[in-house]
Amino acid sequence: QVQLVESGGGLVQAGGSLRLSCAASGRTFSRYGMGWFRQAPGKEREFVAHISWIGGITSYEDSVKGRFTVSRDYAKNTMYLQMNSLKPEDTAVYYCAIRNPSGSVTLEEGYDYWGQGTQVTVSS
Numbered sequence: 776q777v778q779l780v781e782s783g784g785g786l787v788q789a790g791g792s793l794r795l796s797c798a799a800s801g802r803t804f805s806r807y808g809m810g811w812f813r814q815a816p817g818k819e820r821e822f823v824a825h826i827s828w829i830g831g832i833t834s835y836e837d838s839v840k841g842r843f844t845v846s847r848d849y850a851k852n853t854m855y856l857q858m859n860s861l862k863p864e865d866t867a868v869y870y871c872a873i874r875n876p877s878g879s880v881t882l883e884e885g886y887d888y889w890g891q892g893t894q895v896t897v898s899s
Contacts, residue, residue, distance in 0.1 A: 777801040777888045781871050784893030787861055791897070795856040797871030797890060804828075808874040809854045810886060811845060813867035813895075820870065822881040824856060834880060838864075861897045868892040 783795040797809070808827045814820040824845040825834045833845050844857040854871055870892045878885025 777873075779871050779873065779888055779890035781869065781890045781893040784869060784895045786896045786898065789861060789863055789897055789899050791861050792857070792859045793861065793895060795858065795869055795871075795893060795895075797854040797856075799852045799854075799873065803852060804873050805849045805852070807876065808880065809847060810872050810874055810880065811854075811856050811869060812872060812883065812886075813865075813869045814892075815864075815867040818867075820883055823869070825874070825880045826854065836881075858895070861895075863897045863899045866895060866897050868894050 778800045780798045781795060783793060787793055806828050808825055810825040811823040812820050813823050823836050823839055824843055826845045826847055835843060842860045847854040871890045872886035873888040874885055875887045
């Protein structure tokens, strides 16, 4: 059974940093793209970042470019999201997901497997 487990969330002051982890188990996902999404209270879940399985090509939502970095450790079957210069508007539940090979990078519908989410709260 496929399982994704996020960790690393918490409470941080504006300007601070956090690193989220997403550990995958149940199968090897080295040949799949993986992504991060987030959902703030009262808002829809939105795309944050994606990393491809070939070459580790990354893409980001505009508001996090230059502040967030997505990476993956194939040996550990784990993906990371390094978040720097955090802002209060980054407050959300962050989810990791495994993308369907033919799925959209930026849309939820393009992903087949999801974690349970980890809360990130940025205080002003």
